[in-house]
Amino acid sequence: MKEQKNIFNRQPDRSKYPAKKKNGKLDIDLSSGKFVKLWHGPNHPGVTGNMAIELTLSGDEIVDAKTHVGYLHRGFEKLMERRLWIQCFPTCIRMCVAEPDYNEYLLAKSAEELSGIEVPEMAEWLRTLVLEMARLQSLLRTVPGQAGTLSLGIGVQWGVYLRDLVLDLFEELTGGRVYHMYIIPGGVRGLLPDGFKKRMEEVLGKIDEFVKNIENLMFNNIVFKKRTKGVGYIKPSWVNKYGIVGPNARAAGFKRDVRKDYPYLVYDKLDFDITHETDSDIFARSMIRKKELVLTLDLIRQIMAKMPKKGDIKAQTPNVLHWKIPAGETYVRSESSRGEYGFYTVSDGSTKPRRINLRGPSYTHAVVLLEKLLINANIADVHSIMVSLQTCPPEIER
């Protein structure tokens, strides 16, 4: 494991850093002119979503960082306490813009688990397909996005174009472009349209070719390597301390993947192994995401091959207009492209949920971990570290 390798491989002189005050606060007396307070604010073109980081700089080194969230707070958990279970279905999707399908699946799964409904087999396959396609379109945006932070623009252009093709496939299957509203408590809302498999194969072919291009463009690009190797290093010991999950943990060598550890839907019928890297810096994390991309392509192909032809899509649930779910609580988790994504649902036997709480991976990555990583990083790397952790602010404040 490489220690943080500084380009000038000399320790920055600590003199200009503020000493730590007794209560852990750094005594930065702003008027001393040594420090500049800068807001990597909500209006920054680089921020994915709205999250502000209050940086205190001395020269180009960041001395202290505080993440401010709350720009996208809509109080989902409060709204969902006022809505019937079926009405929570379209509301809970809007919690995370990058991957709406995981919210749908988790709400459906917790409702089914609490009320003991069995989902038909065809619906399970369709759900896995939709979840994998959601992971695909999210990775298509973040893998080249990492290069985009270093202004390698064309990678992003290709990636977002291909993501758009995947969105078209979503549109045919589910009827919606980004918010699919497809996985409903009890099953799914439609079978595969005809000719879907052929079009899917076409798009996957284009994405294979894209992965080859990205490899040439990003992964053996001297400047990209210089900018990402050794930056934003996560010590393996932090993984448990900070609750790091998903690709960021796998980049630090931990073999943790909810799809493998707690198999849900039909993941136990698909054979794949967990991707992992060892030196956990930005380069390793983007490498992990590229491997995940390749893995998702392969998974989708497997699903398409093994999927049964016909089958009914929805179990018979009680009348949704007054569906009383028996009292109880459950925690249901799934693996989104950013890590473990879980719903903690409590129902009190009435027609409305008592409490639904989303455990998003960015909750720890963006707030506590990012503040730790940014200390003595360079101002130019703030944005690339944030994107490498794949933070999605609406998940933090819901």
Add this chain to the structure above:
Amino acid sequence: MTNENKNHEKFLHEENKIREVKAPDGSIIKVDPLNDYFLDDRPEIKKPKTNKIVEKFLNWSRAESLWVLGFGTGCGSIEIPPLMTPRFDAFRFGVAMRPTPRQSNVFIISGYLAVKTLKRVIRSYEQMQGPKYVLALGSCTINGGMYWDSYNTINRLDHFIPVDVYVAGCMPRPEALLAGFMKLKERIKAGRGEGANEYAEKFDWYKANQKKIINDWNMPDYNW
């Protein structure tokens, strides 16, 4: 943004509080940071130029090169990257993303507006220059959308900043967004894009609405 907001004292950071400072010549100066920071003069109404032809030509140029402020306020901002990339290339229509409010003249409000974002939106809107236009996406700006009963999102956008064009859709598609741009161009060329003047005329009404919602008027405390 005067200081007399009713529950204002509760949320004032210490460095913004009114304080007395001893001047070098010994006299005491009362410093009220919030007033000094923000010039409180009202935006003047700038009437378009007299003769029609020049105004028409300028309007044409304003319509052809729309510089959008890259501030994704809501969930619709996920539909803006596809707009800028190969699939629905908006550069062809003269649309370009500008990072700073100073240089941009179209403000895309891409969905719901939390109160905290609303404060930044107002501040960015006031920083924008000259003939500025607002494109409101999605149903959240028209009548509150799905968060009509949320305590933290505003219901109607036209109460806070003058809006030029609304695009329907719960996250309108990029094509609908482009149609929105076309409509905006039409409106500018027809000379109806006077949002800035409208903001100046009804300044007090807008300010009153904004004050009713936002209680914490502290601005990030730059230290110089």
Add this chain to the structure above:
Amino acid sequence: MAIKDILTPFTAWKKVFREPVTVKDPLNDRPGAERYRGFHKNELKTCIGCGSCEEICENEAIDLVAVKGYDTKDGDSGLRPMVDYGRCCWCALCVDVCTTGSLTLSNEYTWVAEDPEEFRFVPGAENKEWDNNELGWKKPTPNYEFYGQKRQTMEELHPEERDHSFIEMIKGYSKEQAQLEADRCVECGICIATCPANMGIPEYIKAVREDDMEYGLKVLYETNPLPEICGRICTHKCETVCSVGHNGEPLSIRWLKRYIADQVESADYKRILGTDGIENNGKTVAVIGSGPAGLSAAHYLSLLGYKVTIFEQFAQAGGMMRYGIPEYRLPYNQIDKDIDYILSLGVDIKYNTRIGKDITLSELRDKYDAVFAGTGLHLGRSTGIPGTDHENVYQAIELLNKITEGKEIHVAEKIVVIGGGNVAMDITRSLARLQNQKYGRVQMIATALESEENLPADVEEVLEAREEKAIVNAGWGPKEIEIKDGKIKGLHVVKCLSIFDAEGRFNPKFDEDNKNFFEADMVVESIGQGMDINYITEDIKAELKFGPRGRITVDENIQSDAKWLFVGGDIIQGPDVIHGIANGHKAAYGIDNFLKNK
């Protein structure tokens, strides 16, 4: 510093020469996918304004508003959904829950406007250009519903078990069967207006769902004092209009009503309905006939504090319910359960007292403050075809009366019943049972003027009759009963082409050469009943006005022109129980405010 790292990025340049992938003209050459959720469309004809789309919408984006050209009528609330695109999130739950399937989404998605008020519209009414593109989101097909389309099957006695005994045929719902059936209700309330008594149907279905029988009973008794009876023999108009019935089987409202009444013991009726300590306001009302109208009037009058006395001509109360309807459809102990509760409210009843014979109407007029006449139709009508005077030709009503009183009646080997209504079916199936008991075989033929589809009897009645091996042969006009040496040989019939002529008056046309002969040695006529109001003496009759077919006309609170006389039930309106109950209910309030401002 691998050389490869410096050079490989340049491979990206090969993309320059490839054709760019931008969509040429994005505005109009990228239609939504075949299943895309675009803007709303609604066929206003099939929509019945049931409001279930408004109920499921979590953003309250849908309001129900009146639309020009669609007014409220039976089974259609006349309201149409208006969608507010400042709230809608295009989740299409309203399309999936729509009971009639009229609301769908087109795949059009571009709508740009400068004025925010424009985004509220009634789909289908303001002709938008996407009203007729048929691509777009429809309700997903393979068995995808939000509420059960199929009814809970009600188990009945098999034909073999029931065709020789008079025990009750329909067993009624078990607890979780009733709850599953009640769960299918979308609480739209369209059935309330169709039910003549305007019962709070969604209310008591909700009570069944929440298993709160006491509240259910309270709701029932608000508008219908005879739930047990009504739960068995009501003509359930509400089920024909139930919105769930449009795309699936309607809710079995009648059986649910019966389920509630069955669950509650008659002992604690009083406790639940809180009707024991009603102080009497001194006024007295006389009720003639203890049929549904009479009983319901008596119930509500005694609730209002009046002292009610009922005069019944037969030995037991119940009128047509007891004497007209055989026991396998309506067991007598259920009738007694309802009637005993009403009597327990302080209503006294005088059996075997016939008005006009023992007491005259004018006596009642003087002794009581108001009189309610609900005597019903007890006289059978004869077809008047030759041979009807033979002693083996009976009226259905008398036979049914005798069966109820347990008297012995003549049951022949082969019997023909003339008539196609419910009463005809009742007499056919009762005689079939008696034939089974006596001869072990059934030879019954029921014939009627009307053709098979528009037989007046309920569909399931005809079906069950056929199950009990009675032959129902519709579409024949009776010509003549052939009598040979004192015994009936059979009935000559001839094909009936049409029953009513252009103006709707009853004069059937026959096709003479298409003859048929039903061999039988007993004939029963059941072509409708007449009323015997000869107890109304001439002087009172002068004050009254008579409508078509001799029925007394009354105003909307059932008051005849002789102010003190209220007339209700079958003699003024409608063939079934629920109309009687509704009239009784209205009459009670009519009498109440008549006596208040007298």
Add this chain to the structure above:
Amino acid sequence: MSATMRKIGARVAGRYGIPFYQPWINIIKLYSLRDSITHGVMFYLGPIFRVSGGVGIFLFMPLIFASQHFSNFSFAGDLVLIMYFQFFGMLGMALGAGEGGHPHSAIGISRGLSQFTTIEVPMTLAVISIAIQYNTLSISEIVAAQQGGILHWTLFTNPFATVAAMLSLLGAFGHSPFNLVKAPNEIPIGPPTEYHSSFLGVLRTNAAILHVIEAVLFMNLFFGGAGNWFELIVKSFFIYFWSVFVGIVFPRFRIEQSVQWFLKIPLLLGVIAIIIFM
């Protein structure tokens, strides 16, 4: 010119890119904006310096070789003058933006200045080596010396100087590996954060002139000047294209990395070039 470059860049990304007349529309629109807020005199003077730098170079640059009115005012020491004007423009920008008061512009300026100085080093070395080689300081003579056939271009006579200059050119144009000055992702747009409407218009016009002139300068110094208009356009186009060619496919260096990179290879080449002709 810059529009065509952006169009080519767009093509790599697979999209159509902006119509070629777009930059002119942008400039017109910028002048058409109604109100503009100034942050004091210096803020106002910044763009003026910038434009004067650009125009200055334009004046003293011999565009077409040996044609009368197009060699405009080229005199003996104009090479040094042009170098001075280049740096003068950069300085003007720095002063103006500093007044703007936005932290991002402050950082942008510190980066811009440090990067520009490091670019100057190999550039001046290359220029000195050429001056020594043709022992003259006037561009027109240098161009004259390179006439007659491709072999006479400085590219071949003094390859090290050309390569050093070309690499430093990358930094001058501010394309991708070294576009730290504007750095769209890290600090929104660097120095011109505060500039808007007419000021920005001035800056934009100057930027267009500056890029073209620098291409022409390099053409004259290293690629044998231009005989006629067509040759001028083609050559400057390719020189400009070189920086775009590299820029599109490489991400951005951090400031200390770019400074360090410049001081390594291009400096070495510059020194060798000088030694050869010493």
Add this chain to the structure above:
Amino acid sequence: MEKKNKSSIVNIKSSIIDDIKSRFEITDIVHRRDNMTFVTCEKQKTIALITHMKTNLGFKHFVLLTAVDWIEDGKFQLTYILNNPKQKLDIAVRTMISREEATMETAHKLWKQIATYQRELKEMFGIDFPGSPRVDENFILEGWNDIPPYRRDFDTKVYAEETFFPRPGRKTNDPAEYMKKNLHK
């Protein structure tokens, strides 16, 4: 990883549960799935229980901390969910704290992200965690002068109607009433 069959997970879990039961009195154990159980423990013992689980029962990964507002019986229910990545087990510890003076001792030393959870709970529910770092900075809401919004007695619909400006001119009517008005008086 070899495929663990169902029974082995269950008996590992039961051994852990018994271990916990012996040390701390825990009530109403609910087995939601074979790898998920909910356990209730009273307020004082919770942090000790969690530290015990973290140190020597291998529950290294902290999943989430949240609060559920049982307003009827005046209680907040705090749920700590912990996960044992090796055994692939989840155990959620529930504690009931009173709604009026809602305080809970802080657990931020165990995991770093607990501080953020506690900050959010302080702001959203008003549950105070004395000593947790930066607990009283406003985390999500800015300039909020009403009761903490996630409590159930705060009605968000009423609040939205008075503060924000709902668009007037919307009137809906109920089909049953409408028909009642038109068809039968």
